[in-house]
Amino acid sequence: MAKSHHNIAYRPPLEQDRWHGNPKAVMRFLGRYLRPHRYATLGCILLLSLFHSSGYLLAYYSKVVVDQILVVETASRHPTSGTGHRSTVGSAERPMAPTASPRHGLVHERARVYFASPRPAGAGATLFGMFVLFVMTLCLLNVADRVAVSLRINVAREITRHLRDDLHRKVLSLSKAYHERHPPGRLLARILSDVDTMRGQLTQSIVQAGHQLIMIAIGIILLLSIDWRMAAIFIVVLIPYVCLVRFFQRRMIPVYRETRHTNSCMYGYLAQKLDAVRAIFAYGREAHERLVFRRLSNSMFRDVLTHERYSAALNMWGGIITSSATLGLFLAGSNMVLENRLTLGEMLFAYAVTSTLFAPVVGLTQISASISSLFVLAQRLMQILEEPIEVKEDPGAVPFPSPLKQGLSLRNVRFAYSGSNDSAALRGVSLHIPVGKWLCIMGPSGSGKSTLLHLLARLYDAQAGAISVDGLPLAKLSFNALRRHMSLVPQEAQIFTGSVRDNITYGDPEATPEEIMEAARSAECHDFIMQLPIQYESLVGERGTTLSGGQRQRISIARALLTRPEVLLLDDVTSALDAETERRIQETLAVLMQGKTAVIVSQRVSMAMRCHTICVLSGGIITEQGTHAELMA
Incomplete structure (x- = not known):
């Protein structure tokens, strides 16, 4: 207790380990x-x-x-004859007068006194x-x-x-x-x-x-x-x-x-x-x-x-x-x-x-x-x-199928954070996202939108059902290939301590300056970067504290675009942007992601209208699905 x-x-209480x-x-x-x-x-x-x-x-x-230099020994105190005995201390010798010491029983017999015996020469x-x-x-x-x-x-x-x-x-x-x-x-x-x-x-x-x-x-x-x-x-x-x-x-x-x-x-x-x-x-x-x-x-x-x-x-x-x-x-x-x-x-x-x-x-x-x-x-x-790794790379992992020919598929996917069915975040979700198409996921908070993106990026493994890429199970793809060809931009921008350039090139450190600036222009962050004290080499604080929320989000988008992914996963990334900046980013994405696949979580109608299909989640299940025109009909 x-x-x-x-x-x-x-x-919290201390948990006992195994x-x-x-x-x-x-x-x-x-x-x-x-x-x-x-x-x-x-x-x-x-x-x-x-x-x-x-x-x-x-x-x-x-x-x-x-014992060998001072040569201290024990000797009987009482005399063995009436002629007395000699005591040698140091090198000098003194004769001792004979004494007639009376015996005192056993105590006298066991008594001893220390005498210095002659020491060796030198x-x-x-x-x-x-x-x-x-x-x-x-x-x-x-x-x-x-x-x-x-x-x-x-x-x-x-x-x-x-x-x-x-x-x-x-x-x-x-x-x-x-x-x-x-x-x-x-x-x-x-x-x-x-x-x-x-x-x-x-x-x-x-x-x-x-x-x-x-x-x-x-x-x-x-x-x-x-x-x-x-x-x-x-x-x-x-x-x-x-x-x-x-x-x-x-x-x-x-x-x-x-x-x-x-x-x-x-x-x-x-x-x-x-x-x-x-x-x-x-x-x-x-x-x-x-x-x-x-x-x-x-x-x-x-x-x-x-x-x-x-x-x-x-x-x-x-x-x-x-x-x-x-x-x-x-x-x-x-x-x-x-x-x-x-x-x-x-x-x-x-x-x-x-x-x-x-x-x-x-x-x-x-x-x-x-x-x-x-x-x-x-x-x-x-x-x-010794913690078990929950999301493991398959020993026989294969490369990402690039370019995609069929697209992404989810079949009866279930996932629960606590492991119980009562609190399942996704309940039997089935979807097909054709190659080159954009899917917009909408729904109230807590409906499982971000969870679905995290499953596609394999930050979690589904507890039931299957997720495949061009017919290949997602779990069979190598981590490096999956991360290279599928980029996730989270809702909360992750900015690291370092320069602006370091943050943009985090997914592709070998990118050239031209590629870096092209990605920044696509994410509508080149202009404000050029206004910083030393532009792309300007240092940002931990978690980007020296930048505004919108600036952090645009740098995060530029990081994803620099890797030129086959599949782009956006988790409500335009929520911190003003309407004009959002519109320009949407137009840029429409050009850059031409023929590419995208799964976008958004509450903005303008973004939903640009997507080929809209999926509405509620309570972990799909309640509506279709084009914008079909859902508005």
Whole structure:
């Protein structure tokens, strides 16, 4: 059940994806991008393992110094004879007076005192040599660390590039229906924000986890070489540690999933409102929009706070376990020294190894939150990359039949946006559009006019019935050929950031300047383009904000005419034009489209009169069909 701070405007409930609870699928997904860089990643892990193992090396150097240079040993405190014993400290020797120390039972028998035994010759020089060796080791290990960091950054950069390329390619291959279900802002959140977050976590988490596991393995081997009981104690301590991590991970993953969902909703909200900023100003809704964004921001903040609280609790309890275990192993080692089963150097070595060994364990605890977040991000990206393509190109696709000989045909075509018959946009539509003829589609709003054009352009696939071009099923035509020979001009002109020339040549980048200006003249936009500061090279704002609605529409028409299509699909494109401009465009189209096929959605009687056939749609069905004269009779 969603929490109360999730039930707010512009934040729909989180939908569970089919990879939720399927870590194997997520691992395969991540492996697909890591596999090309497996050797660099492995090298990075090994170099970092070498660098962070310096703690083990320092512990071993300490053992050598204590046991072989300082030569600290244990000796029985009570004398073995009445003649006394000698204590050697440094190189000086002092005779000690015999004493008659009384026995005190078992306590006296187990007591020990440390004495410095004679050091080997040249102990000072050997100690300095150890110091030099240790400094050189640290220098080499730091070089290894720098190389490992460089490798990790390069791998992360390449994975990010490939992942974004794949996401962009997949988004462009998805149908119009998918984009209607998923607002652009939320897709941007996944392509930009989620991928950028993954870039910082993927290689970092994998490399950190890899070298920390290697450090744990090395530490356990070293403990086994010292005393198997110490290694057994460490392994036993790991059991509650693993249970602790799993306990918190089960709570952190859902919270982080909600966090990323709220982040996507914020992207979607901002994209929508920035696009409609003029309406916000016009109706004075600035305060309301600030309140909505504050609610979204607070919802995300509460989830982030909950996630951090779980992470802090995991680190706290993990620290308590590791500190207790380290202290316990220190006490056990000290007892072994008292019982003469370990030297002082070996005990210090074991203690240092234990302290170093728990560092990667704590590190694994800390990156467990990152790994949980990584799985959530991967699942969100998999939702896009593994999304089934609804409108697919047939493997045996054939070219567009050019020139057309028969025309376009629709037989009992049905289509519903929601997939249910009750809300069908088209209900058994059958039409034949002969080659070289113009069909005008008229009808009230919501009757299915634009849907019919989108089906002809194959932005959707009909759920029933058939659409054919010269007898060939529309689904059998290749996408490139279909888009080249059939141009759709939507009702809302799509203008891209760039120059006017870039927008006109979007469908034919290789067009010559003469062809560009000819298309512009046909669309009645050449004159106003020549009045711009640098004419065809003038930059237009995002979505053509520096142009009027009519100017945007005429550029959109020029773009379609430049491709010289066999079939022209116009979706009420003259609605934003004045009567005189519309008349000139109609006359130009009559010349340019001579012998070509056109399907035109329009509410203008003047346009309907120029078409050979008029089709009236209402409620997704054809109610009237014929010429203008026949329908007026």
